[in-house]
Amino acid sequence: MITFEDVEVTAWTSDPAGGADRVVRLLGPVSLALAERRVAVVGANGSGKSTLARLVNGLVLPSAGRVVVDGLDTADDGAAVRRRVGFVFTDPDAQIVMPTPVEDVALSLRRTVPDASERTARALDVLARFGLADRAHVPVHALSGGQRQLLALAAVLATEPAVLVCDEPTTLLDLRWRTRVDDLLASLDQQVVVVTHDLEAAARADRVLVVDGGAVVADGPPGPALAHYRALMTGASAAPSGERRP
Template sequence: MIEIEGVTCRYGGGTEKSGDGDGKADGDRVTAVANVTLSIPEGEFLIVAGANGSGKTTLVRTFNGLVTPDSGTVAVNGTPVSDDLVAARTAVGMVFQDPRDQLVASTVGADVAFGPENLGLSHAEIDRRVADALAAVNMTGREDDRIASLSGGERERVAIAGVLAMEPDHLVLDEPFTGLDEPARRSVLDRLRELRAAGTSVIVVTHDLRDVLGLADRVLGLSAGRVAVDAAPREAATDLPELDVRVPEGAFDDRPVNTGADDTASDTVDS
């Protein structure tokens, strides 16, 4: 479980900018996240939605200590993040919006293997994880491809595979479908569905719900760093347009919102 209690994050005033919010000014500082309290249980599929600058990225980066709150606490699986950053970053895998922020190796296979190798796993286990992760993003057989030769969408797929290979307890994806073609999006969605069914918490940060609304258990809507919506998808859909979040037309006409392990793949639309 991820537990957030009274978290506030600010930037400015001579300090490093902590995220994407442009929220409320506090003197010469800006509040990116304002007094957020939240619990994310095992196996929940949570959408964190909001317009650009609403604080989405800043909030989720507190989950594994990439951003340190100015006040409040964050705990992962019962341990405060500030007490054990290594444990938090092992338990909470994060796919950044820009894959260039997390690709570290020169080839696809080496990059996906980087995290598992640092866990001290056996060669056989590393090979299994790399193969499974690449299959999940439709990149089987591309282990020797050079990262520098990949398109933006392919780099996004490698970034996702690298986090999947870590097999975290909680998976956070920040705008994960940007640049992905239709087969890749469907493959990633199928993998997210499998992870949720296996008990992994999945947190998707987005301002566009087309790919994920049909999978979600809950939607958290942010505005100026504050929680404005926290509800099941059908209930949340009523209020999300006020946050500049587009709800797909007919989203609830012909499929259930809270889907389980037996679900069929939801339809997606190219962005």
């Protein structure tokens, strides 16, 4: 169970004219309770949906209000929350830390498996489960983009988190890999919150949140929520945030 209670996020921004830095609002106030197994978050680039996703594991802390995951406040119990919540980013290059796949998965396991050789064995098991057994010792930069994203997922799921949050996991992938990653996410037992531009994928969720201008403007079953989003993106009201990046 993920709960947002009157959450607001603000940040410093520089003044293009060279004056003092100032505070801007990125998100909120938002109140939500997410219990569904599959939650999709859609929104224009720069709408605040990445910030929303990052609140769930405490990567972004609320400037006001609080976020609670399974009874744990992300501001007070950040470490415990991150053990429960796995996070997959758009760009696997930013996420993969170690030079080879087996070492990267082993890094995720370092806290749960203290013995180094057992850790390697477990990491190889995990890679085999994700169809990467033959890539285990290949340098990461020699993997394809899709293989890298699969590796990023494998490294996060190796610790068996209760919740998985994905921030546009398929944006950089071709259609074949996108399908493969979507199928993998659909097959998981975990609660999955996925930020996506892929409306087909969003349509398969149990619940869809539409984020615009730092607020949740629609929330509900995929049908009506996505219809609202389509109207928003094609109508005049979408213009102010259309230029921004996530």
